Amino acid sequence: MTENSPSEGTFHLMGGEFTNAGSASSELKSTLIKVGVEKSIVRRVAIAAFEAEMNVIIHAVAGTLRYEITTEAVTITVTDMGPGIENINQAMQPGYSTAPDWVREMGWGAGMGLPNISKHSDLFKIDSVVGEGTTLEIIFDLKEKNADS
Amino acid sequence: MELSKIIEIVHGAVVSDGGGIDAIDITSVCSADLLSNVLRYGKGGALLVTCLNQPQVIRSAEISDIPAVLLALGAIPETDMISLARDKNIILLTTQLPMYTTCGLLYTAGLRSCVEEL
Ligand SMILES: Nc1ncnc2c1ncn2[C@@H]1O[C@H](COP(=O)(O)OP(=O)(O)OP(=O)(O)O)[C@@H](O)[C@H]1O
Ligand SMILES: [Mg+2]
Numbered sequence: 001m002t003e004n005s006p007s008e009g010t011f012h013l014m015g016g017e018f019t020n021a022g023s024a025s026s027e028l029k030s031t032l033i034k035v036g037v038e039k040s041i042v043r044r045v046a047i048a049a050f051e052a053e054m055n056v057i058i059h060a061v062a063g064t065l066r067y068e069i070t071t072e073a074v075t076i077t078v079t080d081m082g083p084g085i086e087n088i089n090q091a092m093q094p095g096y097s098t099a100p101d102w103v104r105e106m107g108w109g110a111g112m113g114l115p116n117i118s119k120h121s122d123l124f125k126i127d128s129v130v131g132e133g134t135t136l137e138i139i140f141d142l143k144e145k146n147a148d149s
Numbered sequence: 150m151e152l153s154k155i156i157e158i159v160h161g162a163v164v165s166d167g168g169g170i171d172a173i174d175i176t177s178v179c180s181a182d183l184l185s186n187v188l189r190y191g192k193g194g195a196l197l198v199t200c201l202n203q204p205q206v207i208r209s210a211e212i213s214d215i216p217a218v219l220l221a222l223g224a225i226p227e228t229d230m231i232s233l234a235r236d237k238n239i240i241l242l243t244t245q246l247p248m249y250t251t252c253g254l255l256y257t258a259g260l261r262s263c264v265e266e267l
Contacts, residue, residue, distance in 0.1 A: 022204075043212075047212055050209070054205075106184075110181075110184070112183070
């Protein structure tokens with residue numbers, strides 16, 4: 001994979017590539033632990049990154065997951081080429097999923113991924129163009145002491 | 150509760166010991182066949198009880214600080230699942246008991262859900 005530094009890096013994701021699904025988020029988690037991010041925040045970032053990574057693998061064709069770690073925040077940007085999302089409000093509803101049966105048999109398709117990202121992050125932006133792709137920006141504050149998890 | 154006691158209660162078999170069963174203390178149980186529910190409701194230190202037998206279950210455990218996964222109803226783990234469990238030091242157990250019975254026994258023994266109960 002790409003040479004990533006402790007402060008920023010990029011992972012490449014392939015749609016339908018389930019064999020190593022989750023390895024980007026797993027590596028990001030190790031990096032966050034290494035640079036000393038607080039445990040509860042590491043867990044939140046890892047969960048949100050994993051949901052976003054799986055969405056690219058399940059719903060899109062290809063994409064990237066980028067991270068940037070500063071003293072202020074962890075920022076994750078996930079961009080994909082794929083079908084895009086027609087109705088973002090609907091996609092954000094807990095339980096809404098277009099995942100096919102074979103994906104559901106693997107345990108995905110609860111329609112909880114985007115709500116989970118929203119719940120675990122401090123800021124969540126989603127942009128999508130139908131027929132082109134989707135971009136998520138997910139931010140976690142490192143400074144705020146009283147942020148609820 | 151000590152993991153070794155849990156194994157005894159559910160007549161479990163150890164597929165991968167994650168580098169040591171003895172040190173593990175389980176604080177709650179997450180029972181789910183939907184991975185996003187594990188990621189949403191799972192707690193660090195919980196035991197995951199599931200019938201899903203593929204590697205992303207181990208990823209979900211790793212990502213959410215869940216040290217051990219118990220496959221119920223005699224589910225046979227895929228080989229990729231076993232190797233990822235070994236790789237990530239996640240304990241992987243199996244039991245022939247159905248999910249309902251497995252959880253019932255653990256509940257009776259005092260373990261509670263990782264989701265706040267009403
Ligand atoms: N990157 C994406 N590209 C295209 N569509 C997407 C993408 N991410 C999400 N969606 C759409 O939004 C829906 C809801 O996404 P969400 O992650 O909440 O649930 P899910 O992936 O279907 O199931 P789960 O995440 O619980 O396994 C998806 O079913 C899909 O229709
Ligand atoms: Mg999803």
